[in-house]
Amino acid sequence: xFQEEPTPVVAHRTSPTNLGLYLLSAIAAxxxxxxxxxxxxxxxxxxxxTMNSLERFRGHFYNWYDTRDLRPLDPKYVSSxxxxxxxxxxxxxxxxxxxxIDRPLLGPQVLSxxxxxxxxxxxxxxxxxxxxxxxxxxxxxxxxxxDGLTTALSPVPVTPGDWVTRLTExxxxxxxxxxxARTLTAERGDSADAELLIWAEALDACxxxxxxxxxxxxxxxxLVFGSAVxxxxxxxxxxxxxxxxxxxxxSFPALADTPDRCETAIHELTTLRARLATDSAARSAGLxxxxxxxxxxxxxxxxxxxxxxxxxxxxxxxxxxxxAMDFGFLFDPARKxxxxxxxxxxxxxxxxxxxxxxxxxxxxxxxxxxxGDVPSTHWFHLGRALTPVDxxxxxxxxxxxxxEYLMPALVMRSPxxxxxxxTYHLIVRRQRKYGTERGVPxxxxxxxxxxxxxxxxYQYSNFGVPGLGLKRGLSEDVVVAPYAxxxxxxxxxxxxxxxxxxxxxAGASSRYGFYEALDYTATRVPEDQRVAIVRAYMAHHQGMxxxxxxxxxxxxVMRARFHAEPRMxxxxxxxxxxxxxxxxxxxxxxxxxxxxxxxxxxxxxVLRRFTSPHxxxxxxxxxxxxxxxxxxxxxxxxxxxxxxxxVTRWCDDPPR
Numbered sequence: 001x002f003q004e005e006p007t008p009v010v011a012h013r014t015s016p017t018n019l020g021l022y023l024l025s026a027i028a029a030x031x032x033x034x035x036x037x038x039x040x041x042x043x044x045x046x047x048x049x050t051m052n053s054l055e056r057f058r059g060h061f062y063n064w065y066d067t068r069d070l071r072p073l074d075p076k077y078v079s080s081x082x083x084x085x086x087x088x089x090x091x092x093x094x095x096x097x098x099x100x101i102d103r104p105l106l107g108p109q110v111l112s113x114x115x116x117x118x119x120x121x122x123x124x125x126x127x128x129x130x131x132x133x134x135x136x137x138x139x140x141x142x143x144x145x146x147d148g149l150t151t152a153l154s155p156v157p158v159t160p161g162d163w164v165t166r167l168t169e170x171x172x173x174x175x176x177x178x179x180x181a182r183t184l185t186a187e188r189g190d191s192a193d194a195e196l197l198i199w200a201e202a203l204d205a206c207x208x209x210x211x212x213x214x215x216x217x218x219x220x221x222x223l224v225f226g227s228a229v230x231x232x233x234x235x236x237x238x239x240x241x242x243x244x245x246x247x248x249x250x251s252f253p254a255l256a257d258t259p260d261r262c263e264t265a266i267h268e269l270t271t272l273r274a275r276l277a278t279d280s281a282a283r284s285a286g287l288x289x290x291x292x293x294x295x296x297x298x299x300x301x302x303x304x305x306x307x308x309x310x311x312x313x314x315x316x317x318x319x320x321x322x323x324a325m326d327f328g329f330l331f332d333p334a335r336k337x338x339x340x341x342x343x344x345x346x347x348x349x350x351x352x353x354x355x356x357x358x359x360x361x362x363x364x365x366x367x368x369x370x371x372g373d374v375p376s377t378h379w380f381h382l383g384r385a386l387t388p389v390d391x392x393x394x395x396x397x398x399x400x401x402x403x404e405y406l407m408p409a410l411v412m413r414s415p416x417x418x419x420x421x422x423t424y425h426l427i428v429r430r431q432r433k434y435g436t437e438r439g440v441p442x443x444x445x446x447x448x449x450x451x452x453x454x455x456x457x458y459q460y461s462n463f464g465v466p467g468l469g470l471k472r473g474l475s476e477d478v479v480v481a482p483y484a485x486x487x488x489x490x491x492x493x494x495x496x497x498x499x500x501x502x503x504x505x506a507g508a509s510s511r512y513g514f515y516e517a518l519d520y521t522a523t524r525v526p527e528d529q530r531v532a533i534v535r536a537y538m539a540h541h542q543g544m545x546x547x548x549x550x551x552x553x554x555x556x557v558m559r560a561r562f563h564a565e566p567r568m569x570x571x572x573x574x575x576x577x578x579x580x581x582x583x584x585x586x587x588x589x590x591x592x593x594x595x596x597x598x599x600x601x602x603x604x605x606v607l608r609r610f611t612s613p614h615x616x617x618x619x620x621x622x623x624x625x626x627x628x629x630x631x632x633x634x635x636x637x638x639x640x641x642x643x644x645x646x647v648t649r650w651c652d653d654p655p656r
Contacts, residue, residue, distance in 0.1 A: 054070060065334075085360075088367055165225065315506075358396060363407075370571040400464030449521070450524040450532035480503070482503050615634065
């Protein structure tokens, strides 16, 4: 994670969940068109290669690694939920790599990704005020350049020739935008890391990334369409070869088909060249051009084949890592539940277990059953206590957080009408209502909050909605995490979009996206302020947000990839479970739910200081939760009672 205040600090550690979410984030960036195929492959190869070199235990990655020297952090621990997250993400990643093989390198998502970057560049430019008359360039020049770039995004190219023309134009326009941004930044005296310049360079890099894909996998495209083909070649047949070749050049093949189609085109062009060579009227320039096209087709076949092999290697590596994870030793056969984790130092399971269906460990349970590492009966040993929400019933979780309910939904389906599907919709509705009750943006989940240790590092804890969780004290904190809204977008995207706007208005949005949290808890909010902004970014929360939004905008693409794996398909039946019609509803911590309306009127604690135990009237402080009572005086005496039992009896003050 990265913390901005009091000084920028990066926490140099990572976990299996972080690793899995980074891998899916790279795929999501490719899906969104922010990253080209070759660049995405390079990122995945680098990360998976490093992961493959890490020390592991029975195929599992340890809970924490130092990112500087790659050693596991002590005490060595295998977390059941982290391993399940990584395993599920590896399955989705493997299918994503196969999807890349099975589709064309360039598509509508490329232009969408460029458009996204333009919008971010415009947002950063809107903060610049045109207040100088002597500038070489102005905001107006930048706006005009961006308008031209935006216009050039339409319509979507169809043929390789269209893509060559479009990307060439976009490259030129993006270079112009970057030059304007550099000049504007320099003249204003802004630092080299000014946000305007960063997004201008990101726009340039985005377009270059896609152009690189075209040049590596289809080098013939610029040769055939990059100049006036027919000027020296007499006829279209001489320019493009036979009708078979013409069809090849005028269509965009899937990556998997490219090598074979190149070989077919080479054969056709070779035949055409031999025929033209016997024609005395054939120009040598035409033959030379055909030779150049044949050579570029050969390079295309080789490069495309290399990309396919690299992607296939990634697919195999994800399967190898997944299959190596043995979940059996994390399972408690007596309780038929997963332990929280395994302590490697003393070779023992953690005594605590995940015993609720509404838990982030649900994905671990599903995967372990699918792999055959644990019996399917384990699924039905998970607690299914229900609590009333509106006119329905939702599963009870430990802390009532969005993370527990929706983290597994990043890759795991919840069929319509199922117990899980109904729970998802009801808890999002309850989260929204809870935000209204508190008068704050909605979205509560585990996160950092506005309390710091001696090194001024933000602390981290579970937060949730009273009535949904079993944990005591949920009503005492009001901490809103923007990533919870991103998770909820998978269930109610319209409400989530409105809440994102509200979060931004509250100050939650900054340079790297949304901050970790907004802490509205009265005792932790600075004087004369309504909210304390937790100015940090957690890698796994940012990753969850990106993957969740990919699911929203691409119709559950990560879930589709996960469930494409045959073993996952074979286990889907357990997800079809319906809500029982006749079941007693639980109401966890009902007293906290009733108290929520009064929380906004909390009075900050009064600080009292006593400098002497000899005052005529002793100072007294009483603490109680209704059953246990403690009293202490300024002289050090006091008592404690549990109900009617005296734990420590009252004694008079010694000084008196």
